[in-house]
Amino acid sequence: MISLAQMAMAAGFVLILIGFYGALTQRNLLRMIVAFSLANTGVHIVLVAVGHMRGRTAPILDAAVPVADALTRVIDPVPQALVLTAIVIGLGVTALMLAYALKLHARKHTLDIAKMTELKW
């Protein structure tokens, strides 16, 4: 039987592929950035799904998860810490891409990637 983690992982992979295809085929810069952020979300889902284990709960010690039981009751906290970092950096990268897109539009009056031909040969 398929587990929750595998299902989420499959959805994450499909999301990465959708973002990849979108970034390759779109011509509008803003749409390419949207596609990148979709792929970003897909990567986060895959990483979190890797850390998930069936029948266990979140890595927070409280009344429901006493310290003595932590080893058998909590899931892997490391991928979660990793993804937390990745989400925050992801926003930084997206803001950077958007700022450059805005600057390009100010110079060329277009967002069409096919019309930016300075580096084309």
Place this chain on the structure above:
Amino acid sequence: MNSMSPLILGLSVLLCVTLIGAALVAIRATRLPIAILAAGLVSLIASILFLVLAAPDVAMTEAAIGSGLTTFLFFFVLARVRGAEKDGDELAGDELAGVKHDGVGK
């Protein structure tokens, strides 16, 4: 929570299907604001999925940053790009022409 209950299973199937559907809308939509909102929806559904996957920290981060701030960054840029198009420049494509007639909030 030892064996996965059918409720959780059904919920996560629903979430995954909606996630992929919203991602397809974000790629295929003819109008840019719709695409941006669909990308925000993908983040929001992903944050519910993180909650189901027992990662509440990640779920909070994704909801606040991925679906909140990122969407507004896109809209700020979109508004600036639209403002510049009144100069009579040629547009970047049909999608931006569509944007011009409908409000951003649509």
Place this chain on the structure above:
Amino acid sequence: MIKRAIALLLTLAVGALFASLLVGYVPDSELNHTARYYAERTAEDIGAANIVTAIIVTYRGLDTLGEVTVLFISAAIVGLVLAQGRVLNNAPNNAPRQTRAPVSELLSTGSRVLTPLILLLGVYVFVNGHLTPGGGFQGGAIVASGMLLLLLADPLKQFSHRLIAVLESLSGLLFVGIGVLGVLLAGGFLDNRLLPIGTLGELFSAGVIPVIYSLIGLKVGAEFSSMLASLSETNHTENSEET
């Protein structure tokens, strides 16, 4: 059309790679070594109820310092890229911006009522980061959403960039300073045992973690606010003559 076909082929190839990964994936049934260490030792060594927070702030504190630095650099570059031309715009009057319709009373009053509550929620989230889900990054994002509400309600509003800069650099300096104090007084850089660890699950526990996470929250909130402010203040129509 041939480009589209190539893109589709590439996507399918990557998809085949992913499919082989997915088919071969076997979920762990036990925690691996690293995770086992964190699960066993966090309560004793760190005293934080939230293991993810313990990893981010103490076990991997140096990474978090690097992450905050990366975020600072990206906020600085966004400001730099968009500020070119704004200097020119300030000299002539910014007439086009003032022709917008005035903000409605309902909107401005509502935003003034809601913003302190949002800020309070943000502070709550990052002060309780070691006990409940949440922490500096989430709280900082919530604080920035409060700023976003102000910005949406009144697009002409000018944030004090000086205040944001002071807040940002002060919290960054204090963060590094606490880290260096850890070298001098406790076990190493960013060691949390500067303050007593206390009992698990109380607000004043986990040593210096709540202080560090609050500083991270302020810093991240200031950085996100400055990104939003510089993106929203760019007046695009005026600096587009330089084709």
